[in-house]
Amino acid sequence: MNNEITPSDARSAIGAAESAAARTRRSARWVATYIGVFGAGFAAMTLLLGLTSLNTNIPAVLPTLWGGLIVVMLVFVHRQRAIASGLGRRVPFYFIASGLLYAVALVVGITRFKGEPAYWIPAAIIVGAPMIVGAWRESRA
């Protein structure tokens, strides 16, 4: 059988294999959306905490927003049909990076810069950056 394969057969086989691979890989790019939404969530929460009084007036709002986002994203993940290799290593890295920056931004901002957009807007961008960069990288993988 192998003896009969021609260069043209080989090219067709490679083309068919690459086309099947491209389809499943497209289905595995959902993780870019997942990380990007959480990145935007981190940035939005940073702004809400720093620039509004939601946390003091209605303390349940921010935990509810976080909880809602997590539930929606869990449903989103459970609907996915392909998981890219190495996600278990890469995704926690993005979460830890943004999570640590979020914690630092809140500790510094709430004690010194409450209500100051000049602090909170750049802080929100920096907090969301690791996840936005992660989303961009995963969308190109």
Add this chain to the structure above:
Amino acid sequence: MSGQHPRHRLDDLLTNGVRLSLVAALDGLDKAEFALVRDAVEVSDSELSKQVATLEAAGYVRVDKGKVGRRPRTWLSITAGGASAYRMHLKALRDIAAQDIAAPASAETAESLTSEVPSPEARETLPAADK
């Protein structure tokens, strides 16, 4: 140069087009749902099941059955051995595919080289100054 024709490096199991597309669809993924692979490879459920069973028996593919809610789901993943066999097969296919790009070029070169070397008869008729 290895001296061995790339066809000798082809994996017999992967010379089947459906099986090759199946492992290609799984390469680079942790796992993929059966239905997604079926759509990517463009075959029926039964044909995919048959080829998955062959690859599973060879240790190239792993099958995990589970449930999401009440819906059963079958996940397919490629093993390390399967991924390595796929990459070697793909390399052999690329080498074979490259042959007919290289072949006409070598034929042309050979022709131009022989046309520059006079035949023994022609050499005998060359003017003395050229000898």
